[in-house]
Amino acid sequence: DFQMTQSPSSLSASVGDRVTITCRASQGISNYLAWYQQKPGKVPKLLIYGASTLQSGVPSRFSGSQSGTDFTLTISSLQPEDVATYYCQKYNSAPHTFGRGTKLELK
């Protein structure tokens, strides 16, 4: 069975820190990987698609990268408004599995 392993499950960082979240796919998914941000009580928001393409309107401090089946979301300089839970999702073929999420908090 396909597995999407997201880590860490939680993360505490300071304003200005560089933050990295990773997802590892158990099988090749090409670059069909998206990242979402969900703030408490809000609707999820698409940040990045195609592993590295920034959705329109998303701040440039967010970036995505890929190395084989390993995918990374990076926030170059953490801002207070980035406190949220982040999810990866593969969408090359059904089911479009989500990662378990990474809860990002301020230190």
Add this chain to the structure above:
Amino acid sequence: EVQLVQSGAEVKEPGDSLKISCKGSGYTFTNNWIGWVRQMPGKGLEWMGIIYPGDSDTKYSPSFQGQVTISADKSISTAYLRWSSLKASDTAMYYCARSNLWGLDYWGQGTLVTVSS
């Protein structure tokens, strides 16, 4: 402007049936997949399935196959998620979202379903 507007919150009893809706506007409804996502209280996002309103092609997650039915009425640009017999464990927020080559780019506001006796 692309919009997905979902039906309102529901409170149901175990064993009840339910159909919630998601109406699309601002784009060609028949040319884009619509997906459904579950979020149980305090938990993560779970992909349930998708439908292509143009021909009603539907794909389900194995976890939800047989538990729910996804459908669409392209004449009124609306997708549906239906349960024939609700369980307490179906209590969750349900989101619809437009699904395409760049993931889930537009989301509905969510429909909270509460199942309790």
